[in-house]
Amino acid sequence: MKKITLFFAVMIIFSTGIVRADFSKVGTSAAQFLKIGIGARAMGMGETFVAVANDVSALYWNPAGLTNLSDISLIVSRSEWFAGINHDFAGLALPWGRNSVIGISAVALNVPEQEVTTIDQPDGTGIYYDVGDIAIGLSYARGLTDRFSTGITAKFIQQNAYNETANTFALDIGTTLRTGYRGLVIAMCMSNFGGRLQLDGRDLIILADIDKNLAGNYNADARLKTESYPLPLNFRVGLALDIVGGHDAFFPMAKNRFTLAIDGNHPNDNTERVNIGCEYTWNETIFARGGYKINYDVEKWAFGAGLKFGVARQIMSLDYAMVDFGDLGKVSRFSVELAFK
Numbered sequence: 001m002k003k004i005t006l007f008f009a010v011m012i013i014f015s016t017g018i019v020r021a022d023f024s025k026v027g028t029s030a031a032q033f034l035k036i037g038i039g040a041r042a043m044g045m046g047e048t049f050v051a052v053a054n055d056v057s058a059l060y061w062n063p064a065g066l067t068n069l070s071d072i073s074l075i076v077s078r079s080e081w082f083a084g085i086n087h088d089f090a091g092l093a094l095p096w097g098r099n100s101v102i103g104i105s106a107v108a109l110n111v112p113e114q115e116v117t118t119i120d121q122p123d124g125t126g127i128y129y130d131v132g133d134i135a136i137g138l139s140y141a142r143g144l145t146d147r148f149s150t151g152i153t154a155k156f157i158q159q160n161a162y163n164e165t166a167n168t169f170a171l172d173i174g175t176t177l178r179t180g181y182r183g184l185v186i187a188m189c190m191s192n193f194g195g196r197l198q199l200d201g202r203d204l205i206i207l208a209d210i211d212k213n214l215a216g217n218y219n220a221d222a223r224l225k226t227e228s229y230p231l232p233l234n235f236r237v238g239l240a241l242d243i244v245g246g247h248d249a250f251f252p253m254a255k256n257r258f259t260l261a262i263d264g265n266h267p268n269d270n271t272e273r274v275n276i277g278c279e280y281t282w283n284e285t286i287f288a289r290g291g292y293k294i295n296y297d298v299e300k301w302a303f304g305a306g307l308k309f310g311v312a313r314q315i316m317s318l319d320y321a322m323v324d325f326g327d328l329g330k331v332s333r334f335s336v337e338l339a340f341k
Contacts, residue, residue: 029269030166030197030229031157033109033133037061038077038089040335044304044321045277046291048261051176051187051240052279055317056337059091059105059139062174062189062236063151066101066141069093069339071315077335082328084112089335093139103139105153108132116162129162137172147178157197157231164201170194170231183242183249191234198228230268238263238275245281255283271295277302284308289321298326315339 039057042049049057053065056075072094079087091105111131115124134157141151153172158165174189208222238261242249245257263275277291287306293299304321317337324330 025269027269028229029232031133031135031159031192031231033087033107034135034157034192035232035234035267036079036081036087036109038079038087038107038335039075040077040304040319040321040333041279041287041289041306041317043079043323043333044289044291044302044306044319045261045279046275046293046302048238048240048263048275048277048291050174050189050236050238050263051185052238052259052261053176053187056091056093056103057089057335058141058151059093059103059137059153060089060107062176062187063103063139063141063153063172064149064174064176064187064189066093066103066139066151067099067143067149067176069101070095072340073337074340075335075337077333079331079333081109081331082325086110099143101139101141101151103137103141103153105137105139106134108134131161133157133159139172147180149176150174151176155192155194157194159197159199161199162201163203164199166197166199168195168197168231181248183247185240186237187239188235188237191236192231193233194231196228196230199226233268235266236263257281257284287319298328300324300326311338313341315341 037043037047038060042057042061049061053062054068056073058065075091077089081087087109089107091103093101093103096102109132113128113130116127116129117124135155137153137155139151139153141149143149151174155170157170158167170192171194172189172191174187176185176187178185204224206222206224207219209219240259240261243258243260244251245253259279261277265273273296274294275291279287279289281287285308289304291302302321302323304319306317306319308315308317319335321333322330
């Protein structure tokens with residue numbers, strides 16, 4: 001157990017900036033929608049959720065966290081992104097057997113319809129197109145011991161742009177270690193490990209004159225070549241600690257809990273980043289959250305609130321988060337989670 005704890009500690013050091021890339025590689029990966037976090041609870045904590053992950057949003061943040069669930073649980077989340085773009089997520093977790101949980105999830109990014117314009121018709125052609133992305137995942141998590149859990153998600157990813165599409169498969173692999181010291185949890189997750197995306201479709205087929213010096217020759221069909229791009233691979237390591245309340249906290253309190261979390265991110269298309277977040281709850285009913293992001297271009301502060309209550313024999317959670325993007329404005333996120341007792 002000591003060796004496992006030491007391994008996780010080393011990973012945190014590397015992910016929180018002691019080892020840094022010399023330059024940013026922004027724009028070198030596809031499927032950027034996969035980097036948009038889900039769940040208002042996690043977003044309100046500044047995306048410090050890889051070690052906290054104890055609700056259905058673990059399907060996105062760390063599949064190993066699904067082992068924290070003992071009931072069938074459902075989550076629906078929506079983000080009001082920029083320029084009228086909607087980012088939606090839905091997930092379902094099903095406990096299976098004694099120490100296992102399976103889950104299914106779907107995330108979609110939808111852009112409002114736009115009118116096609118050309119050089120000859122700059123005001124519009126009367127033809128409309130849309131752009132959309134989707135990822136569908138199947139997850140499995142298992143508790144190997146009472147302290148150590150692992151999980152994996154297999155995902156089908158597709159991007160659509162008018163008549164062109166690109167698709168591939170990827171994996172998320174995560175682990176969670178409950179150290180037994182003051183409720184400290186250490187976790188890590190590698191996201192979007194898989195193939196490459198390359199657009200293909202009928203609009204890439206053109207007529208080509210194979211010999212411009214020869215008049216009247218047949219113009220053959222030719223296909224424009226597009227480049228393939230990797231997925232936005234990210235390695236995330238984090239820890240979570242109950243300072244007040246919770247299990248074996250520093251300051252035991254019956255109805256109050258204060259959790260502090262920190263995540264280190266190592267993406268393949270940007271510099272290393274650090275996220276710090278916290279969550280306060282009274283009686284596990286009313287929640288207040290906050291987070292701060294380090295080494296981001298415009299994202300800095302995040303705030304959130306939540307409410308959990310019983311409905312018939314179910315437990316419902318309503319959460320809201322707001323993230324400040326500086327000059328770009330503020331983005332709101334909403335999520336609803338239902339646990340079937």
